Amino acid sequence: MSAPRTSSPDAPANEPLRALAHEALGSDVRIDDVSRGVGRLSIVWRLTPRQGGACFLKQPESRKLFEREDRAYRDWAPQLRGVPGVHLPEVLARSGRLGALVLTSLAETTLVQDLPPGRACEGAHRTAGRFLRALHGLALDGQAPDPVDHMRAMIDTYVIEHAEAVGSATADWLLGLLDEGRPFVGARFVCAHRDYSPRNWVVAPDGTLSVFDWERAQGDVWLADVTRMEFDVWPARPGLRDAFFAGYGRPLGRAERAQIRLAVLIHAVSSVAWAAERGDTAFEALGRRTIRRLGGPA
DSSP states (O other), X not given: OOOOOOOOTTOGGGHHHHHHHHHHHOSSEEEEEOOOSSSSOOEEEEEEETTSOOEEEEEOSSHHHHHHHHHIIIIIHHHHTTSTTEEOOOEEEEETTTTEEEEEOOSSOEEGGGOOSSHXXXXXXXXXXXXXXXXXXXXXXXXXXXXXXXXXXXXXXXXXXXXXXXXXXXXXXXXXXXXXGGGGTTOOEEEEOSSOSGGGEEEOTTOOEEEOOOTTOEEEEGGGGTHHHHHHTTTTOHHHHHHHHHHHTSOOOHHHHHHHHHHHHHHHHHHHHXXXXXXXXXXXXXXXXXXXXXXOOO
16 A cells, blocks of 8 residues: 655655755755645645745646646746736746646735735735636637536536435425526636635735636636635625626626526535535535525525
8 A cells, every 4th residue: 555645845755846846946945835734635835945035836636637737837827927917926847757846936925815804805806807807818729618518517526426415405406406507508618727716816015916726727617717706705705706807897697697606506515525525514514504595405
């Protein structure tokens, strides 16, 4: 049996990653493990060279996730660097063999999810909306799939397979609303970040926003990039939603609002199942509250 994966910089198994960090920034660099302890174990290290500044090394958990992130930095980021007020990390070193990247970072940043209510937080959401509009405007590789077919597959994966976690009454109610994906007719298929939320944005003191964590990036319906915020950020702070869509540059239509509600319900069901498997009671409770808030059985 192989040893469990560890993110510790001192682990012998991570010597190749330390070598990549030293290759990019020199031998005199401080390495701090800032990996998340829940969910996918992507290895994330903060790298601080002696001369100052900071960078990050990231090794996503799987080859597929590395390839998505690497492609986003290779193909999408160069087209997005002109968005006003936005910084995107640049790749200082990459190793296809290790499936790892060394990335630049803004100095003295704050996670947007940690900002207190006020103008700075609203400004970050407005900038994030402007950036997302630019991302969604990039040309797709190949022809976009039919959104109804795409969402029908999502329903199979994230609702039907997890129906037991929420109970038959809730699953049947939601499957009736989802109607095999037909309510999603007309949903735009775009280049999507697919984990777009304040936990993956940082802001510098001058208001510059940086967007990171691109390992999920691929084509998807545009709803995928607002679902998480409608799940856990905007319901309690609707002014941030207003600021975001002011930056995005257009108001939502009635059909789009209905589609977002359904997308959030799909996300809530999968979140309940994911959290229950891992004993994350707080996240499971959030998923169940969201289903009730959006009209689901009590």
